[in-house]
Amino acid sequence: xxxxxxxxxxxxxxxxxxxxxxxxxxxxxxxxxxxxxxxxxxxxxxxxxxxxxxxxxxxxxxxxxxxxxxxxxxxxxxxxxxxxx
Numbered sequence: 001x002x003x004x005x006x007x008x009x010x011x012x013x014x015x016x017x018x019x020x021x022x023x024x025x026x027x028x029x030x031x032x033x034x035x036x037x038x039x040x041x042x043x044x045x046x047x048x049x050x051x052x053x054x055x056x057x058x059x060x061x062x063x064x065x066x067x068x069x070x071x072x073x074x075x076x077x078x079x080x081x082x083x084x085x
Contacts, residue, residue, distance in 0.1 A: 012061025028075035
């Protein structure tokens, strides 16, 4: 049995396969945004947005920094944060 471990780049592409997450990454590339701000144009619940953000972060290709009050997310340099691991 082959024990395949996906490379970080594979995981990043899997995370970006969803158009909702691509929209979120595009929005976060413009600056910090609250979960509410991310949810508004997507017509989805805050819980769903948080789940999508978790997928992006778990992929390792996207560093998401959370402000100390946990209200805003911002995208950290993806190359430094994950793709070069």
